[in-house]
Amino acid sequence: MPDKDRSQRVSDAVHHRRWLILTILLFSLFVVVLDNSILNVALKTIAAPPPTGIGASQSELEWAINSYTLVFAGLLFTAGLVGDRVGRKGTLLCGMVVFGLGSLLSAFSGSPGQLIGFRTVMGLGGAFVMPATLAIIMNVFERAEQPKALGIWSGAVGLAIAVGPITGGLLLEHFWWGSVFLVNVPIVITAVIAMVLVVPDSRDPHPGRLDPLGVLLSMGGLVLLVYGIIKGGQLASFGSPLVWATMLGGLLVLGLFVRHELRVENPALDMRYFLDPRFSAAICAVGLAFFALMGVTFFMVFYLQSVLGHSPLQAGLLLLPLAAAQMFFSPRARLVVDRLGTRVVCGGGLFLVGLTFLGFLSLDTASDPWLLCLLFFCQGVAMAHVMPPATVCIMSNLPRSKAGSGAAVNNIFRQVGGAMGVAILGSLLSTSYRHGIEGHLRVVPRSQRDTAGESVTATLAVAQRLGPAGRALVQPAKDAFVHAMHVTAVGAGLAAFLGAAVVLAFLPGRGRGPCADDDRATPGSPPATGRDEPDL
Template sequence: MATTDPTAGAAGPASTGVPEAGPAGGHPARWAILAVVCLAELVVVLDNTVLNVAIPSLTSELGATTADVQWMINAYALVQAGLLLGAGSAADRYGRKRMLLAGLVLFGAGSLAAGLAGSSAGLIAARAGMGVGAALLLTTTLAVVMQVFDADERPRAIGIWGAVNALAYAAGPVVGGLVLNHYWWGAVFLINIPVVLVGLVAVAVLVPESRDPRGGRPDLPGTALSVVGTTSVVYAVITGPEHGWTSSGVLVPALFGAAVLAAFARWERRAEHPMLDLELFRSRRFTGAVTGVVLITFGSGGALYLLTQQFQFVRGDSALQAGLNIAPFALTVVLVNFTGTSARLISRLGLPAVIASGMALMAAGLAVVALVGDGGYGGVLCGLVLMGAGCGCANPAIAEAIMGAIPKERAGAGAGVNGTLSELGTGLGVAVLGAVFVSRFGALLPDSVGTSESLPAALAQAPGAAERASVAGAFASGLQTGQLAGAAAVLLGGCVAGLLLGRAVRPVRGGAAGPPASPGAPGAPGAAEAPAVPGSPGER
């Protein structure tokens, strides 16, 4: 089944200010621009996990409490997730280069303030400021990629962008550990400054300005509603495992956030210049892609969270060792995309087949890790490689499907949707799979131990060696159940996304699709049914 041209059928002119160059139709400096935006993305994603290994230093040097440390970590993710939709819309409206530069400045200023912070409150505030810059950077980097690459090269470019994301996420604890071996905790933030300075110069010189020529007036009410609603929901997801899902501190913000998001949806349907066109959700292509991104991040984020516990509590690894043990997952993602394997598969098989098969492969890897996790590392390594190969193929295909379902001039909004759903999927994966694990663990604990949600606490209550062995077995069984649930979620997502996308790319007239064709080529299915138009007859 052939892929479809992501820009085909977009209503109105797609004037983005990017000059067409040569037969490929991309910007002359597109690969240098990709290197620049990937550098900016690298430091943003790195800071999601780099602080984890600095917790002991923060506790001793700043006198941080457990609650302080949690907010140091969560403030960055919370602000970032809450602003992604608004940041993407702002990039389309005011200029992607301008917002990329603004994001670098804010992220650099926040990094400097964090590195020099002298109190827990100061560090939390600085991390929140970094989150504002991070939201701008994550949306504008992907939006710029959409502008400077044509349909033929875009899958490979998005694959590299996604591979850098995976590499940075996995490298965070490793980089943090290496820096802390030689310097104080503030250095993990100050290393961002040289990268930001280089990025500012490179963006100013290389990246062309582009914006939505029909941006209209700013949708201030929609922006406010999206920020408040998304932030409230993400807060509930982040704090749910700690405070309990039925506690008022979780239920109130969750229900409030849901109500605000419902008001946001209602407003966007009536707004003259909406920041997010809700008609997109009537497109099978878009709906299939967003289903894929939520469930692949749900399964992978939750399963990797459980795997770190498996390495640290069952195998006795340090945080740094656990990070190194998981690194083959990210390295496989990098290999699959930097070699162009994922792009070639997308071109040959089409988006639906690559997403479905990639997510099935990732589910198989998750199942392998779950079933052999208490044995030697060799079995876990095989599972991680399978997970990386599947993720490396499916993720860029999902991003391409989402971005291709949105007119090119609204690329920032598409990047905001992709980023927001990724954050929500990962948070829900950690929360839900963590709850499955805790439930199974608690159900298998021996009566002599009582109830406990952590392995150390349960072991401390165990009266003898036999009970401690039962506790360890219950913990391993809980981890396995949670990981298998994640595998099932990823497999389900692959089936649903593949089915919806497969139906979306079928031609609406002219009979059979015929043999596979190049994306956007004359005679390809994409030319017949133009799936980028939400609500077209072939997509509902």
């Protein structure tokens, strides 16, 4: 974009401090994503009886994770709409304060029930943080620099996912389990102060009338759908009436939401955006990529600790190549897109993601750490070439005034895809593991067999309590888990290959232009001739 047009879009004051604004926003993004990955390595400690942990059961641990996801995913779209209407800076600040308060309360939980409840508070705050960060980025960077900024944003997500286990391992070596939540508080305080001083506000200058029915339908449908997905993974079966009825109910409510949005004069989300195959294909790429990645990340923590015997810190360090690759390559993905086109880069990245999952078939109960590092590095490189171009396609197809709801759509598919990955691939893992270990549980008292067959961690815990008689269970448990991990990795790989096929079919190739026109015009939307209303 020529310099003469820049002042019409972003003020000089904002333009000059845009990179500082991005750095501050990354703190908020980092702490929200870090929290989920840091918790994974603390699960075994939290499950220990007091005073080491709080004696959480396997089901309670799952809900400590899923209560956050349920509220987070259910409120994302509503949070994006609120930011567009009342101002993204205020929404971001409120979200950070609520998230920090939830972190503080979680750190001093006295029971599993309290932890689940306080994690819900954290999910409420996080839902208002994620869309606001992405929307503000779209409003402080001009189109030419947005791919680079979004690449850095995506790299920060990958970095937080991989750095979380390292941070968690370090904290658990020196402090009590609550430190994995308490560490969020100083980051939140620092980020909030910096945001008040530096980050500008923006909003939709023409939001139209409120669409309360659309907001309620979107929230209700997402909560029901995600709850059903989570419950299916927890029960290791999607045939339960509670599971399929809840998921079906969620889909029906979301169908009513779509029907309502197509009819109402001022829709909360203009469904015509999805008529653009570039927008829909990019959304699909994000969802399937996180379906595969989060599902495999879930079982990888147990493989590293329970099968290979690594400490939480060692397990975190082995994931470092994943973080390093994403951090280095994500901001540079735009350069490859300029040469090869969005379709080749994003589709090729998803194909490589699928290949790395198939690479997990080479892992066994005594895998070399260098092989793991190589697989994680390749996976990080692949993801770094999927998320930035896909995010650019999603956001560039929307006018800036709708950046909050657009960011929410992006994050909803990311979260729902991740939740489905954990639930569906976790269910596949649990079922495969139970079939593999059942024949070896004869040495376990009948009353404990169901518990012992839940997971490799549960089997090894029972084996330890049985003493010498339980030693015969250790190797079969590890072998059964590795086989189940191989089955799950194939499922994740197929999801990634499906995403690659969708991208190669619908995203623009080299020489066909960017993902959207320069004015971001969409059906029924006016061209973005000016920046959203500022508050500098």
